[in-house]
Amino acid sequence: MGIRASVEPKMSAVQEHVHLSRSEVCGIMREELYSEEDFQQAQTHIFIVIGASGDLAKKKIYPTLWWLYSDGLLPEDTYIVGFARSKLSVQDIRKQSESYFKATTNDAEKLDSFFKRNSYVSGQYSDDASFKALNQHLQSLPNGSKANRLFYLAVPPSVYHDVTRNIKLTCMSTVGWNRVIVEKPFGKDLESSNKLSEHISALYQENQIYRIDHYLGKEMVQNLMVLRFANRIFGPLWNRDHIASVVLTFKEPFGTQGRGGYFDEFGIIRDVMQNHLLQMMCLVAMEKPVSTNSDDVRDEKVKVLKCVPELTLDNIVLGQYVGDSVGKGEAQMGYLDDPTVPKGSHTPTFATAILYVQNERWDGVPFIMRCGKALNERKAEVRLQFRDVPGDIFQGQCKRNELVIRVQPDEAVYTKMMTKKPGMFFNPEESELDLTYGNRYKDVKLPDAYERLILDVFCGSQMHFVRSDELKEAWRIFTPILHKLEKEKIKPLPYKYGSRGPAESDVLMQNVGFRYEGTYKWVNPNKL
Ligand code: NDP
Ligand code: BG6
Numbered sequence: 001m002g003i004r005a006s007v008e009p010k011m012s013a014v015q016e017h018v019h020l021s022r023s024e025v026c027g028i029m030r031e032e033l034y035s036e037e038d039f040q041q042a043q044t045h046i047f048i049v050i051g052a053s054g055d056l057a058k059k060k061i062y063p064t065l066w067w068l069y070s071d072g073l074l075p076e077d078t079y080i081v082g083f084a085r086s087k088l089s090v091q092d093i094r095k096q097s098e099s100y101f102k103a104t105t106n107d108a109e110k111l112d113s114f115f116k117r118n119s120y121v122s123g124q125y126s127d128d129a130s131f132k133a134l135n136q137h138l139q140s141l142p143n144g145s146k147a148n149r150l151f152y153l154a155v156p157p158s159v160y161h162d163v164t165r166n167i168k169l170t171c172m173s174t175v176g177w178n179r180v181i182v183e184k185p186f187g188k189d190l191e192s193s194n195k196l197s198e199h200i201s202a203l204y205q206e207n208q209i210y211r212i213d214h215y216l217g218k219e220m221v222q223n224l225m226v227l228r229f230a231n232r233i234f235g236p237l238w239n240r241d242h243i244a245s246v247v248l249t250f251k252e253p254f255g256t257q258g259r260g261g262y263f264d265e266f267g268i269i270r271d272v273m274q275n276h277l278l279q280m281m282c283l284v285a286m287e288k289p290v291s292t293n294s295d296d297v298r299d300e301k302v303k304v305l306k307c308v309p310e311l312t313l314d315n316i317v318l319g320q321y322v323g324d325s326v327g328k329g330e331a332q333m334g335y336l337d338d339p340t341v342p343k344g345s346h347t348p349t350f351a352t353a354i355l356y357v358q359n360e361r362w363d364g365v366p367f368i369m370r371c372g373k374a375l376n377e378r379k380a381e382v383r384l385q386f387r388d389v390p391g392d393i394f395q396g397q398c399k400r401n402e403l404v405i406r407v408q409p410d411e412a413v414y415t416k417m418m419t420k421k422p423g424m425f426f427n428p429e430e431s432e433l434d435l436t437y438g439n440r441y442k443d444v445k446l447p448d449a450y451e452r453l454i455l456d457v458f459c460g461s462q463m464h465f466v467r468s469d470e471l472k473e474a475w476r477i478f479t480p481i482l483h484k485l486e487k488e489k490i491k492p493l494p495y496k497y498g499s500r501g502p503a504e505s506d507v508l509m510q511n512v513g514f515r516y517e518g519t520y521k522w523v524n525p526n527k528l
Helices: 003-017 028-033 055-070 090-100 105-116 128-140 157-171 190-203 219-229 260-285 294-306 449-459 468-487 503-511
Strands: 045-050 078-084 118-122 148-153 178-183 209-212 243-251 316-322 350-356 366-372 379-386 402-408 412-420 428-436 493-496
Touching: 028 449, 045 055, 045 128, 045 157, 055 078, 055 090, 055 105, 055 449, 078 128, 090 105, 090 118, 105 118, 118 128, 128 157, 148 157, 148 449, 157 178, 157 190, 178 449, 190 468, 209 449, 209 468, 219 260, 219 402, 219 412, 243 260, 260 294, 260 350, 260 366, 260 379, 260 468, 294 468, 316 503, 350 503, 366 503
Parallel strands: 045 078, 045 148, 078 118, 148 178, 178 209, 243 366, 316 493
Antiparallel strands: 243 379, 316 350, 350 366, 379 402, 402 412, 412 428
């Protein structure tokens, strides 16, 4: 049986158990996750963190491996090997990453045993001798020459070429399987992304490549498929006849925090819109896949993207934050005040863009994507706004229904709807059907996106990873506008740190038919 076919039914086991607490999850999970078949090629797994000295490794990769280890979810015989240029020891890795582990004093013994499974090799990314030394080290681990190998590329894109080449030439397991996890950015435009894809696919097969978009690992993003395809109530309404617009939002309440140098090369469209928001849009817009098999799901996502014409300048509003002179601390600093940002940069830190999916289901429905830094709140959500009720008998008192899938923080699904005002009244009033996770699933520990995704790689499930043809289509949609903005040096609109972004964004949304009434008031039941 192929890898995918053997693994995906078991992934539903992960989903079934995420409502259990961490400790409840331990023990039962590993057996459900892995079968003998998974270990046919090799019993031992080696997870190699390339770029082990870096920020991502310290804040995300090592902590995630620790959580999986402490929950007993990694295959029993797993080793972790760090590789980077800095001359470090396991002790150094431990020192820099342990504060992100959220471990308690009760974990002391387990932490020691986790770090006993760790080792570190220092070397140069472009040097084959360094990779030969890495391979020798991998072989020297118990059963190392027969192990399955997972390579996590936590390195800047400038070294992807060398690293992927050197892994292929010197570090591949000849007995077990090999999987390579690649972090975004996957290129800067269609051409650079194609070049990178061609390079990587000349070295590895698609089923060995795991392109991470960590939004695909988030609870509520994964829930989109279940809400849509496991319920009868939404299906008949999920189309242009009933839905007026779809809004996909990403907001962060902080600016570049001194890391503007990196951000400035990319800007908000490449950083968030072209990947995180577009992936969510695909899950909202796609047709029902034939099955939950990875390629069936990804086939449907690609079909959606193929129906999306290139983004045009009249369908976008760009912003760049300026300091708020009466704000506190960082809020006083505008994007251009960050010393790591080039003077006079036109890089947008905010964007609202309208995309259309030109197929029978969605023709004419605006998909409004909004993302920005230094805004008034942290929020990621998907909002479907329904059309007006036809043949109104309530003298214009009805407000549009909305279905909101709140991705973060405070995961929730809620439907804004009209109900009879309770009591001696007969007029409609705005209310909601509210599935707030914190109320419905008390004491639930939702796994972090990286936990799910790294576990998926161990299990060989590619459903929540980006396939090369998806990537190509995503860049096709955004590359022309990105080039135009850069060539014509189009200046973004200023917006104040801590605001909702430029007012022109609301105007654009209104022009394509999104209606904001400003009358809805939610009463949090926890605060009643
Ligand atoms: P609102 O009607 O307040 O907002 C609807 C949308 O309008 C939002 O997307 C908002 O976007 C946008 N908007 C806000 N101000 C303007 C404006 N001046 N012009 C144009 N658009 C605007 O309803 P919400 O659904 O947002 O609910 C209100 C609050 O109640 C939220 O904080 C929500 O999370 C909370 N709530 C929570 C629930 C739960 O957790 N279970 C259930 C129901 C509600 P923008 O992001 O730009 O502000
Ligand atoms: C990353 C972006 O992909 O996502 C960052 O590069 C952004 O700029 C981050 O801050 C947001 O992730 P999350 O999970 O905190 O919403």
